[in-house]
Amino acid sequence: xxxxxxxxxxxxxxxxxPEGETTAHALRxxxxxxxxxxxxxxxxxTFDAPNRAKAEKLLDEMCRRLLTNPTKDDYRFxxxxxx
Amino acid sequence: xxxxxxxxxxxxxxxxxPEGETTAHALRxxxxxxxxxxxxxxxxxTFDAPNRAKAEKLLDEMCRRLLTNPTKDDYRFxxxxxx
Numbered sequence: 807x808x809x810x811x812x813x814x815x816x817x818x819x820x821x822x823x824p825e826g827e828t829t830a831h832a833l834r835x836x837x838x839x840x841x842x843x844x845x846x847x848x849x850x851x852t853f854d855a856p857n858r859a860k861a862e863k864l865l866d867e868m869c870r871r872l873l874t875n876p877t878k879d880d881y882r883f884x885x886x887x888x889x
Numbered sequence: 890x891x892x893x894x895x896x897x898x899x900x901x902x903x904x905x906x907p908e909g910e911t912t913a914h915a916l917r918x919x920x921x922x923x924x925x926x927x928x929x930x931x932x933x934x935t936f937d938a939p940n941r942a943k944a945e946k947l948l949d950e951m952c953r954r955l956l957t958n959p960t961k962d963d964y965r966f967x968x969x970x971x972x
């Protein structure tokens with residue numbers, strides 16, 4: 807079965823995020839009342855798996871092995887229904 | 890009211906996404922049966938707005954003016970309930 811998943815990767819709390827800070831500063835410069843911006847990466851992954859439980863296990867593995875750095879990143883994912 | 894929103898920015902269909910292609914290639918090299926990876930950016934924005942309708946309007950403006958490049962990017966956002 808083909809599964810489509812969204813993976814969101816962001817820096818753990820406590821890690822400084824210069825891109826987010828710069829973006830927040832620029833938005834304030836344009837007149838928006840912005841408290842905070844945190845930047846993150848997202849991946850849309852289409853992959854094969856025999857069932858949903860296995861798809862979750864595989865995707866979690868992909869996140870830990872390649873898509874994220876477990877030392878500094880948090881991640882979460884959403885898997886949509888297979889086609 | 891304080892609103893928190895997630896903004897997802899990805900390349901429009903038809904634009905090549907070398908980062909996504911490289912990631913897909915690397916995942917296949919690790920043995921995963923991956924069809925396709927598309928990479929994108931996400932921002933978590935915390936900002937002030939008087940109400941939800943105004944918050945959506947402001948955020949859409951921020952997306953068009955700064956967070957995305959309307960020529961090549963698609964975007965969508967989710968605003969959570971204010972605190």
